[in-house]
Amino acid sequence: MLVLLTNDDGIFSAGLRAIALSLSQIARVIVIAPERQQSATGHAITLHKPLRMERVDLDGAIEAYASNGTPADCVILGTVSDLPKPDIVVSGINAGANLGEEVLYSGTVSAAMEAALQGLPSIAISVAAYSDVLYDGAAVFARHLVEGLYLERPLPADTFLNVNVPNKPADQLLPPKLTRLGRRKYTNVLSKRLDPRGRPYYWFSGAPVESEGGEGTDITAVSTGHISVTPIHFDLTGDMTDARLPGFVEGLRFR
Amino acid sequence: MLVLLTNDDGIFSAGLRAIALSLSQIARVIVIAPERQQSATGHAITLHKPLRMERVDLDGAIEAYASNGTPADCVILGTVSDLPKPDIVVSGINAGANLGEEVLYSGTVSAAMEAALQGLPSIAISVAAYSDVLYDGAAVFARHLVEGLYLERPLPADTFLNVNVPNKPADQLLPPKLTRLGRRKYTNVLSKRLDPRGRPYYWFSGAPVESEGGEGTDITAVSTGHISVTPIHFDLTGDMTDARLPGFVEGLRFR
Numbered sequence: 001m002l003v004l005l006t007n008d009d010g011i012f013s014a015g016l017r018a019i020a021l022s023l024s025q026i027a028r029v030i031v032i033a034p035e036r037q038q039s040a041t042g043h044a045i046t047l048h049k050p051l052r053m054e055r056v057d058l059d060g061a062i063e064a065y066a067s068n069g070t071p072a073d074c075v076i077l078g079t080v081s082d083l084p085k086p087d088i089v090v091s092g093i094n095a096g097a098n099l100g101e102e103v104l105y106s107g108t109v110s111a112a113m114e115a116a117l118q119g120l121p122s123i124a125i126s127v128a129a130y131s132d133v134l135y136d137g138a139a140v141f142a143r144h145l146v147e148g149l150y151l152e153r154p155l156p157a158d159t160f161l162n163v164n165v166p167n168k169p170a171d172q173l174l175p176p177k178l179t180r181l182g183r184r185k186y187t188n189v190l191s192k193r194l195d196p197r198g199r200p201y202y203w204f205s206g207a208p209v210e211s212e213g214g215e216g217t218d219i220t221a222v223s224t225g226h227i228s229v230t231p232i233h234f235d236l237t238g239d240m241t242d243a244r245l246p247g248f249v250e251g252l253r254f255r
Numbered sequence: 256m257l258v259l260l261t262n263d264d265g266i267f268s269a270g271l272r273a274i275a276l277s278l279s280q281i282a283r284v285i286v287i288a289p290e291r292q293q294s295a296t297g298h299a300i301t302l303h304k305p306l307r308m309e310r311v312d313l314d315g316a317i318e319a320y321a322s323n324g325t326p327a328d329c330v331i332l333g334t335v336s337d338l339p340k341p342d343i344v345v346s347g348i349n350a351g352a353n354l355g356e357e358v359l360y361s362g363t364v365s366a367a368m369e370a371a372l373q374g375l376p377s378i379a380i381s382v383a384a385y386s387d388v389l390y391d392g393a394a395v396f397a398r399h400l401v402e403g404l405y406l407e408r409p410l411p412a413d414t415f416l417n418v419n420v421p422n423k424p425a426d427q428l429l430p431p432k433l434t435r436l437g438r439r440k441y442t443n444v445l446s447k448r449l450d451p452r453g454r455p456y457y458w459f460s461g462a463p464v465e466s467e468g469g470e471g472t473d474i475t476a477v478s479t480g481h482i483s484v485t486p487i488h489f490d491l492t493g494d495m496t497d498a499r500l501p502g503f504v505e506g507l508r509f510r
Binding site for chain 1: 292294296297298299300301302303305306307308327328331332334335336356358359360365368372373392395396399400403407409410411413414425426428430431432433435436443444445447448454455456457458459482484485486487488489490491492493494495497499500501503504505506507508509510
C-alpha cells in the first residue's frame with residue numbers, strides 16, 4: 001500500500017511526523033506537504049505561479065518533498081508527477097479541530113477532498129487542540145483506519161472521511177462515532193490599526209460563539225471524548241424540493 | 256437596498272463594472288474586490304497577514320474599495336468593517352463558467368458562500384467564456400434576480416444561488432432554469448520545466464475531459480443556451496445511510 005501524506009500545518013509540523021511514522025508501519029509513505037503553514041487556504045489551487053517540490057529530510061527513512069503550493073496542490077503534485085500513484089491520501093494530523101463549517105475553510109480537509117475528486121480514498125485528520133497537542137492516539141487510530149479503508153473499501157462513491165480526535169492521551173480516547181457536521185457560529189472580529197504612515201490595515205480574528213452540537217454531530221462527539229468520523233461529499237447542490245424556488249426562477253425576467 | 260459587490264477577477268475587471276452599473280439602477284452598490292485576479296483561491300480566508308482596503312475610483316459614482324484579500328475576505332471586510340451592512344451580496348460577473356465541481360475551487364462562488372454563512376442572501380454569477388465575454392445579458396439578469404431576492408426572499412435557509420449565463424447577446428439568451436450541479440472530469444496536467452539554474456518547477460494546466468451533463472444539470476442548461484440557476488448549500492455531510500459505514504467505523508480499533 002502506498003500512502004500519499006500531506007497537511008496544511010507545513011512539512012515540519014509534529015502532527016505530520018507522528019502520522020508518517022505510524023503509517024510507515026503498514027505502508028510505504030510519500031510526504032508532499034507545504035513548506036510552511038497554510039491554514040484557512042480553503043480549496044485553493046495554484047494557477048498563477050510555478051510550483052516547486054524539493055526533497056527534504058524527514059526522520060531519515062520517509063520520502064518527503066516540500067512544496068510552495070497549497071495542500072490541494074500537494075495532492076495534485078503527488079498524483080500527476082513522476083511519483084508512483086498512491087492508493088490512499090491522508091491529510092494531517094492537523095493541530096486544531098476541523099468541525100462543522102470549518103471544513104469549508106480547512107486546507108487539511110481540502111487536500112482530502114482533492115483526492116476524492118480524483119477518485120482516491122482519502123481522510124483528513126485533526127486533533128482538537130492548538131497547543132500541547134497529543135498526536136499519539138490520532139496517529140494510532142489513523143493507522144487502523146487507513147488499513148481498514150484499504151482492505152474493506154467501505155466508502156460510498158465521491159465520499160471521504162473527516163476525522164477529529166479529542167486532545168487526550170491515547171488510552172483515554174472513547175470509541176469512534178459516525179457523525180454528521182454540526183454548525184458553529186463565529187464572530188468575525190476585525191481589528192483596525194494604523195501603520196507608521198497613518199494608513200489603516202486590518203487583522204481578522206474571531207472565535208466560535210455557539211456550537212450547535214446536538215445528537216449525532218461531530219462537535220458533540222469530540223466534546224464528549226469520542227473520535228468523530230464524518231463522511232464528506234462534494235455535491236453542493238442545495239434543496240431543490242423547496243416549493244418556492246422553481247416558480248421564482250422560472251418567473252424571473254431575463255432580458 | 257444595499258448591495259455588496261465583489262468578484263475574483265479583480266476590481267478593474269469588465270464584468271464587475273458591468274454588473275455594478277446595472278445594479279446601481281435599483282440599489283446602492285458598495286464594491287469591495289481584490290486588487291488583482293484571484294481565480295481558484297477556493298474559500299480562503301487571510302489570517303496570516305494584515306489586510307488593506309483602499310478607496311479606488313470606479314466609474315465615478317460607485318463607492319469602491321480594492322483589497323489585498325481574497326473574495327471571501329472582501330465579504331468579511333464588507334460586513335464587519337465600518338461600512339453599512341449589506342442586504343444582499345453579489346459576486347461576479349466572472350469571466351468563465353463555474354459549473355459542477357468548479358464551485359469547489361471558485362473564488363467567485365466562495366464569496367457568495369461566505370455571505371450565506373453569515374446569513375445574508377447572495378448570488379455568484381459567471382459568463383461561460385474566457386475571452387470576448389458578453390456581460391450585458393448577465394448584468395440585466397442579475398438586476399432582475401437581485402430585485403426578486405430582495406422582494407420575495409425565496410431562498411431556503413443556508414442556501415445561495417450560483418448563476419451561469421451562456422456567452423450570447425442578451426436577446427439570444429434562453430429562459431433561466433433551476434438546475435443541480437453536474438460533474439466535470441478534468442485532466443490534471445503538470446508541465447515540468449527547468450529554471451536557469453537547472454532546478455525543476457511545475458505549472459498546472461488541465462481541461463475538462465468529459466462533462467456529465469444529463470437532464471437538469473447546470474452544464475446542460477448552459478450548453479443549450481439557458482441561464483442556469485443552481486441552489487448551493489454548505490452542509491458537506493455525505494451519505495450516512497450507506498449500510499457499510501456505521502459498522503466499519505464502529506468496528507475500528509482505536510488504541
